Amino acid sequence: MTPELTPAREALLRANAASVYGRQAAFDAAGEWRQAADMGVSLLFLGEPGYPELLSPLKDAPLVLYVEGRFEPEKDALAFVGSRQPTPYGRRMTRQLVREAAGRLVIASGLARGIDTEAHRTALDAGGTTWAVLGSGLARVYPPENGSLARDIVAGGGCLISEFPLDAEPLPANFPRRNRIVAGLSWGTVVVEGRDRSGSLITARLAAAQGREVFAVPGPADSPLSEAPLRLISQGARMARSIRDILPDLPPSCQEAPLPGLLAPEHEKILQLLGSEARSVTELGADSGLGVSRLTQLLFELELQDLVEAVPGQRYAKKSS
Template sequence: MTESQLAQHPLLPWLALQNTQGIGPVRALQLYQTLGEHWYRDQLLAQTKLNASQITALQTAHFDLLEAILKWQTALHQRHVIVWSSPDYPPQLKAIPASPLILFVEGDLSVLSAAQLAVVGSRHPSYVGKENTQRLIPPLVEAGAVITSGLALGVDGLSHQSALAAKGKSIAVLGSGLANIYPKRHTTLAARLLEAQGALVSECYPWAKPLAHHFPRRNRIISGLSLGVLLIEAAERSGSLITARYALEQGREVFAVPGAWQNPLATGCNQLIQQGAKLVLEASDVLEELSAFSVSNVKILRASAEQLLPYPELLDNVGLEVTALDIIADRCQQPVQDVLIRLVELELAGWVASVPGGYVRARRG
C-alpha cells in the first residue's frame, strides 16, 4: 500500500487519537461526537481546548503503526480491526463510558453482538468452585447465552471449556495482544474457541505483552460486552471484583454464587450479595433476570418422591466444603470402616465425591 493510500485509511485518525498524550477514551469520544468524523481537520481542532502539542500529535500520521496492524490483520482469515464508529462495533460495549476506541478481533465478528453473560472468578478455585462453574454454564448456554470471560487460569478458563463442552460459543477478552496469547497454556483453548465460532478480543495492539495495567482495563470490556456478570468464587481482594465494580458502573446485572463464610475464596461473592448482587444457586436465578435469553429450554430438575436420600444421617454431615473421613465418622458416631463403605456407595450413586482431604456433597442430577 502506497503512502498516499495509507494517508486515506480510515484507521489512521483513530490511531492518532489513541496515541495522543492526555486524551483518554472518554475525552476522545467527546471530541469525535462534538466535531464529527472529520475532527482532525485544522479548523475544527482550533475550536477545542486542546493545547498545541496535542493538536500536533492528533495530526501526526502513524504510518508505521498502521502498516504493522494491517500486516497482522491480513496474515490470517477472520482478523478484524474495528473502530468505535464502525457499524460492526458491538452496541452493548459502545454504550459504556470509556469504551475502547479500537478493538482487535479474531474469529466470528457477529458473536460480539450476541447476548452474552460474563463469568469470572478465582484463578485457584476450590473443588466446589470448579463444580459450580461446570454445573451452571450448560443450562445458560442452552438458553442462548454466549459465555464471555478473560481466558485466565481457574474459573475463566473453566467457563470457556464448559461453554464449549455444552456446544456453545464463547468470547475471550485478553489483557495482551492477540499475537501473544496469555497464559501460554491456554493457546490451545483459544484455538478451540475460534473453531467453535467464538472470538478473541483485545484493545491492545496485536504484539503487546501481557502487562499488569492491561488487565483492569480488560475487565471493563468483559463486563461491557455482557448483559450481566456472574462471579464464581472471589477473594476479598480479587480482580474479579474489579469486573463486578465495572458492571455496576455500566448498569449491568451482577450475580454471585455464595459460599461458606470460613472459605476465603467466598468472601468477595458473599460481600457482593450483601451489597445487593443477586444470589445464584441455579442457572434459572440468572436467566429470570435477563430477558434477552430464552428460558424455554431450561429444565429445572426437582427431586421426585422416589429420590429419597440414602443414609441421610451420613449425608447431613457431608457438605459443600471438604470434610475428612474421620470427622464424618465422628459426627455420625459410627465406625470409620462402616462410614467408608457407605461413602463408597454414595459416591457410586452420585451423592458425594471423593476429593483430596476427604469428601464433598455432589450435585446429583
C-alpha cells in the same frame, strides 16, 4: 476485514496504541493493518458498523477492537469471573452454572487461569459459544498454556477479543482495562470466587456502573475466596446458586430458548429409561448404573430444561409437551 485503511482508521489505530504504549512510542499503523490481515483478525472501530452497541455508550469505550473468530455482538452474553486459583467448589459451581446457561447465552470471560478457563472449557463441552477477552495482543495469547483453548474457542464458533495491539505484552495494567470489556459486552456478570481486593470485584463494580446485572455465588463463610462474592451479596448482588436464580433476570430474547441446548448422552439415557411411566431414583439407578449423586444431578438438569418433573412418591416422570 474491510480492505481499506482510511485516514480515520489509521488515526484511531495510532490513538489506541498511544493509550497502551504512551504518546511518544512509534507505531506502524499500516504494518499493524497488514499483520491483522495475515492473521485473519478483524478490526472493529468505534463509531463504525459492526462495533458492539453495548460498548459504544461507555465513556472509556475501546477505540479499536481486534477480533479473531466469529463475533456476533448482538447476542446476549453472561460473563464469568473469579479466582485464578479456585477451590474445587468454585470449579464445580462454575461448571454447573455454565452448563445450565450455555444454551441460552454466550459465555464470556477473560481466558485467565482458574475460573475463566473453567468457564470457557465448560461452554465448549456443552456445545455453547464463548468469547475470550484478552489482556494482551492476539499475537501473544496469555497465559501461554491456554493457547490450545484459544484455538478451540475459535474453532467452536466463538472468538478472541482484545483492544490491545497485536503484539502487546500482558502487562498488569492491561487486566483492569480488559475487565471493563468483559463486563461491557455482557448482559450480566457472575462472580464465582475471589478475595476482597480481587479483580473479580473490579469487574463486578464495572458491570454495575455500566447498568449490567451482577450475580455472586455464595461460598463457605470461612473461605478467603468467599470474601468477594459475600461482599457483593451484602451490597445487593443476586445470589447465583443455580440457573434458577438467574432465569428471572434474563433478557426477553433468552426467556424461551432451550436450556442448555444439546442433551448429553447421560440425559438421553435417563429419558429413555423413564419411558411413559414415573420411576424412582432407586429404579433409575439400578437400570442406568449411575450413582445416586450423579443421577440426582442429571435429573435436576433435566428439570431445568423442562423435560422432567418430580411427582408424588419421590418419583420422576417425563414432562408432557
